[in-house]
Amino acid sequence: MLTDAQWKLYDEQGYLFLGKVADAVHLQKLQDRIDDIMLGKVRYPSMYFQLDSATGEYKDVPGGGEWSGATLDYRKIELLEMDPYFLEYIQNPLFRAITSKVYGENVAIYRAMFMNKPAHKGTVLPYHQDGGGIWGLDRNPLMTVWTALNDATRENGCMQVVPGSHKLGLLSEYGHVISQEHEQHYAPEEKSVYLEAKCGEAILLHNWLLHRSGVNHTSEPRRAFTVCYMDGETRSVREGHQFPRVFGEGALSAGATAG
Numbered sequence: 001m002l003t004d005a006q007w008k009l010y011d012e013q014g015y016l017f018l019g020k021v022a023d024a025v026h027l028q029k030l031q032d033r034i035d036d037i038m039l040g041k042v043r044y045p046s047m048y049f050q051l052d053s054a055t056g057e058y059k060d061v062p063g064g065g066e067w068s069g070a071t072l073d074y075r076k077i078e079l080l081e082m083d084p085y086f087l088e089y090i091q092n093p094l095f096r097a098i099t100s101k102v103y104g105e106n107v108a109i110y111r112a113m114f115m116n117k118p119a120h121k122g123t124v125l126p127y128h129q130d131g132g133g134i135w136g137l138d139r140n141p142l143m144t145v146w147t148a149l150n151d152a153t154r155e156n157g158c159m160q161v162v163p164g165s166h167k168l169g170l171l172s173e174y175g176h177v178i179s180q181e182h183e184q185h186y187a188p189e190e191k192s193v194y195l196e197a198k199c200g201e202a203i204l205l206h207n208w209l210l211h212r213s214g215v216n217h218t219s220e221p222r223r224a225f226t227v228c229y230m231d232g233e234t235r236s237v238r239e240g241h242q243f244p245r246v247f248g249e250g251a252l253s254a255g256a257t258a259g
């Protein structure tokens with residue numbers, strides 16, 4: 001569980017380092033499994049894959065879809081809750097304790113996603129907030145747990161955040177990437193911090209915290225697993241459906257999802 005002091009720090013800065021949550025064996029399983037998924041050795045037909053952009057620019061990121069061949073150059077893979085090793089991590093008791101404080105017993109996920117900056121590549125992810133109309137939900141998700149699957153450094157494109165910026169609320173109703181004016185005003189370089197993280201370290205993020213990440217200038221990939229936790233009752237405003245429950249009534253179980 002988090003201490004009162006940790007909750008206070010999280011409330012103030014909008015993020016909190018949680019330390020290494022998975023043990024070394026489990027972490028290795030996640031690292032191996034993501035390679036196997038990218039290389040097509042383990043297949044989940046409905047998983048979502050998006051390749052990295054060729055230019056490093058966000059506007060050039062290709063549309064995603066099905067697995068499109070064996071390569072380590074995927075930028076994003078979603079629906080990782082289908083995999084038992086990733087689901088086990090998502091359902092770690094620490095994350096249950098943290099999310100229940102904010103949402104109660106029933107907790108769903110909006111997405112469980114691999115974010116990759118391949119060696120000497122990667123795409124700039126501009127300053128954004130994770131919420132607003134673009135997400136198409138009847139209530140805003142508030143918490144994300146981002147976990148480094150290898151060391152994240154300034155050189156390989158670690159996240160950069162503006163501490164306390166979650167208190168601004170959503171800067172636009174539509175959400176996601178903020179305007180250039182807002183970036184100049186709210187996210188100048190001198191206000192930002194680089195969230196360098198050791199392999200296995202998890203960081204709790206408030207979804208409204210301004211965050212971005214750059215390209216990878218090194219010969220190793222920068223890999224992370226990021227899970228957005230939300231109220232279990234959340235519905236899509238367009239289709240009306242609910243989302244995969246990970247805690248509480250009707251929660252996924254690893255046995256039921258292993259493919």
Ligand SMILES: O=C(O)CCC(=O)C(=O)O
Binds near residue numbers: 144
């Ligand atoms: O891993 C990154 O570079 C960005 C992750 C992110 O934006 C998120 O987890 O919401």
